[in-house]
Amino acid sequence: MSFFSDENTRLAEEIIKRYPKARSAMIPLLHLAQEQEGWVTEAAMAEIAELVGTSSAEVLGTCSFYEMFKREPVGKYLINICTTMSCALMGAADLMQHAEKALGVKSGGTTEDGMFTLEGAECQAACTEAPCLQVNYRHRYRVTADEFDAMLAELSTPDPGVPEHGVLSQIRQHIPEKNTVGALPPEEVNAPPVWLNTEEDQS
Amino acid sequence: MSEMLGTEIAHAAGFIANETPRIVTARFDYEDSFTLERYEITGGYQALRKALQQAPEDVHKEVTNATLLGRGGAGFPAGVKWGFCPPGVWPRYLVVNGDESEPGTYKDRLLMELDPHQLIEGCLIACYAVGLSQCFLYVRGEMAVAQERIARALNDAYEAGYIGRNILGSHFSVDIVLHWGAGAYVVGEETALIESLEGNRGMPRLKPPYFPASIGLYGQPTIVNNVETLSNLPWIIDNGADAFTNIGTETSPGTRMVAVSGHVKRPGVYEIVNGTTTFRDLLYGQDMCGGIRDDNQLKAFVPGGGSAPWFTPDQLDLPFEASQVGPQGSMLGSGAIMVMDETTDIPAAALTLTKFYAHESCGKCVPCREGGTWLEQILRRVVDGRGSRRDLDLLIEVGETICPGDFPHAAVPSKGIEAKPFPYKMTTICFVGPSAFAPIHSALTLFREEFEAKVAGNDDRVLIEVPVNV
Numbered sequence: 001m002s003f004f005s006d007e008n009t010r011l012a013e014e015i016i017k018r019y020p021k022a023r024s025a026m027i028p029l030l031h032l033a034q035e036q037e038g039w040v041t042e043a044a045m046a047e048i049a050e051l052v053g054t055s056s057a058e059v060l061g062t063c064s065f066y067e068m069f070k071r072e073p074v075g076k077y078l079i080n081i082c083t084t085m086s087c088a089l090m091g092a093a094d095l096m097q098h099a100e101k102a103l104g105v106k107s108g109g110t111t112e113d114g115m116f117t118l119e120g121a122e123c124q125a126a127c128t129e130a131p132c133l134q135v136n137y138r139h140r141y142r143v144t145a146d147e148f149d150a151m152l153a154e155l156s157t158p159d160p161g162v163p164e165h166g167v168l169s170q171i172r173q174h175i176p177e178k179n180t181v182g183a184l185p186p187e188e189v190n191a192p193p194v195w196l197n198t199e200e201d202q203s
Numbered sequence: 204m205s206e207m208l209g210t211e212i213a214h215a216a217g218f219i220a221n222e223t224p225r226i227v228t229a230r231f232d233y234e235d236s237f238t239l240e241r242y243e244i245t246g247g248y249q250a251l252r253k254a255l256q257q258a259p260e261d262v263h264k265e266v267t268n269a270t271l272l273g274r275g276g277a278g279f280p281a282g283v284k285w286g287f288c289p290p291g292v293w294p295r296y297l298v299v300n301g302d303e304s305e306p307g308t309y310k311d312r313l314l315m316e317l318d319p320h321q322l323i324e325g326c327l328i329a330c331y332a333v334g335l336s337q338c339f340l341y342v343r344g345e346m347a348v349a350q351e352r353i354a355r356a357l358n359d360a361y362e363a364g365y366i367g368r369n370i371l372g373s374h375f376s377v378d379i380v381l382h383w384g385a386g387a388y389v390v391g392e393e394t395a396l397i398e399s400l401e402g403n404r405g406m407p408r409l410k411p412p413y414f415p416a417s418i419g420l421y422g423q424p425t426i427v428n429n430v431e432t433l434s435n436l437p438w439i440i441d442n443g444a445d446a447f448t449n450i451g452t453e454t455s456p457g458t459r460m461v462a463v464s465g466h467v468k469r470p471g472v473y474e475i476v477n478g479t480t481t482f483r484d485l486l487y488g489q490d491m492c493g494g495i496r497d498d499n500q501l502k503a504f505v506p507g508g509g510s511a512p513w514f515t516p517d518q519l520d521l522p523f524e525a526s527q528v529g530p531q532g533s534m535l536g537s538g539a540i541m542v543m544d545e546t547t548d549i550p551a552a553a554l555t556l557t558k559f560y561a562h563e564s565c566g567k568c569v570p571c572r573e574g575g576t577w578l579e580q581i582l583r584r585v586v587d588g589r590g591s592r593r594d595l596d597l598l599i600e601v602g603e604t605i606c607p608g609d610f611p612h613a614a615v616p617s618k619g620i621e622a623k624p625f626p627y628k629m630t631t632i633c634f635v636g637p638s639a640f641a642p643i644h645s646a647l648t649l650f651r652e653e654f655e656a657k658v659a660g661n662d663d664r665v666l667i668e669v670p671v672n673v
Binding site for chain 2: 018019020021023024025026027028030031052054061062065066067068069080083084085086088089090121122123124125126127128129130134136137138139141168169170171172173174175176179180181182183184186189190191192193194195196
């Protein structure tokens with residue numbers, strides 16, 4: 001039994017081909033695994049190791065470095081409240097306090113129904129719109145307590161327009177076979193690219 | 204027809220237009236600014252066509268002549284950086300640093316979300332000029348919308364023949380691969396970015412070599428450029444280096460994007476003239492931030508992202524010019540200004556930054572891993588009123604293990620304190636460790652009385668606490 005679905009196995013192979021070395025696909029494949037399951041399972045790491053030609057310990061090493069990869073299940077919606085300076089100056093602590101009360105969990109916790117995980121996060125590059133938060137890495141700006149409550153109500157409806165945790169970009173890059181250059185391992189390339197050669201020939 | 208062109212809107216989320224010449228934000232007024240259609244009818248990909256008519260080294264020369272300073276933080280001229288590739292070593296790569304995460308910095312995300320084709324065209328121009336045979340566009344993991352806009356733009360540009368094999372019928376061929384990060388501030392450091400792109404833990408590499416242009420991705424020559432830097436290239440090629448250097452000053456030409464956040468009336472992202480615009484213009488100008496909220500007094504501001512030593516009202520008249528800001532004790536960094544008004548609890552504000560850098564330490568260098576954690580713990584107990592006077596000295600002592608010698612700071616004329624120039628010495632590979640110390644050093648130097656008030660009356664013993672949240 002393989003971890004990745006047939007469609008994701010095909011995607012994984014397509015992704016690996018884009019890189020001069022397969023190991024570079026490690027983080028993209030961890031994202032793909034998290035997209036499929038909502039978190040990164042041991043089975044996923046073992047299969048990624050095989051796909052990129054390394055050990056599962058190496059995959060765990062990379063996986064555990066990055067905060068977005070969750071090695072245990074989280075809520076359907078991950079709410080990250082920014083706590084760094086600009087947001088802190090504009091009331092992030094109050095917002096966090098309100099969120100903890102509204103959700104009935106402390107920062108880092110998941111609601112019993114598995115709907116929401118609350119986290120304090122670092123700067124989200126929306127500093128002018130403080131205090132801000134992200135729901136599954138989609139921004140909400142200048143969030144008040146009332147807006148936070150309204151957001152929870154909205155996310156509790158069947159189709160709130162935010163994909164479940166694990167899904168990042170909903171548009172995938174597709175490099176068409178007909179005009180891709182392709183990625184050769186660096187040791188197989190020893191000459192300057194042809195457009196530089198051409199110029200030299202002309203001069 | 205007007206429907207197809209999209210509707211004009213006043214400004215995008217966070218962006219505020221003013222009378223400044225607009226080089227990189229020119230399309231932000233259009234609701235469909237991110238589409239290929241909009242890009243093409245507003246002159247998009249004309250610079251690429253023009254570049255392809257020239258020899259690659261002439262394109263490189265044009266960029267060098269423009270003195271385009273890197274917009275990621277270090278401010279190193281892009282054309283000079285490109286020239287560091289050792290001759291005769293192939294292949295060479297381009298890595299785009301879209302891992303924007305310096306506290307207060309908010310501009311690359313706008314450029315990626317609102318004008319992805321401009322960035323893509325910039326990448327293509329760089330690859331053509333320097334002979335880079337593959338481009339990796341590394342976008343911060345937490346930016347789902349930027350990833351979507353770039354993916355769509357890349358797909359459309361491939362389809363239209365702007366990317367891939369024999370671009371626009373020429374000999375120029377390059378693939379651009381979109382790559383997402385996964386949440387680690389330190390990966391914004393260019394050698395850590397490369398490690399991450401190789402599938403590793405994102406830890407900075409030992410230096411030298413100082414520039415990945417000599418040894419980078421897979422050990423090959425690699426140019427790492429910031430999103431805003433590359434987004435300037437289409438305009439420079441379209442209009443020429445002279446037109447670029449006619450804006451701003453000789454040493455800091457063109458415009459730059461800055462994000463002003465915190466206690467101002469109109470926090471926002473602005474495109475300003477480089478070199479001449481002053482902090483006062485930006486914070487108090489009626490076409491910019493319009494002053495401090497509630498007409499309060501300005502207490503302090505961080506001039507160049509969370510890593511930068513702080514300024515006070517005494518430095519308001521400094522322009523966005525590195526050669527003037529450096530001697531006054533700070534840096535322009537990533538164009539992030541965080542503003543604190545008179546109501547701000549300074550030690551608590553410093554803690555919001557120190558805890559950031561302590562949290563983001565990758566753990567490779569001991570002074571940062573241990574020192575950053577201790578700085579946070581000690582500062583936290585001072586802020587909570589549990590600290591002692593000795594803690595204030597201890598903060599400096601721990602900081603000096605990360606940055607030995609004089610640490611840069613601003614002048615305080617009223618207290619007879621003179622400025623110490625930027626930069627600092629460091630015992631770590633990268634700037635994360637020093638950045639944990641910078642807010643503490645600034646706050647303690649400029650506002651020591653606020654720290655003393657917090658520890659007044661407490662026992663002078665230092666309470667040793669073993670940190671638990673590592």
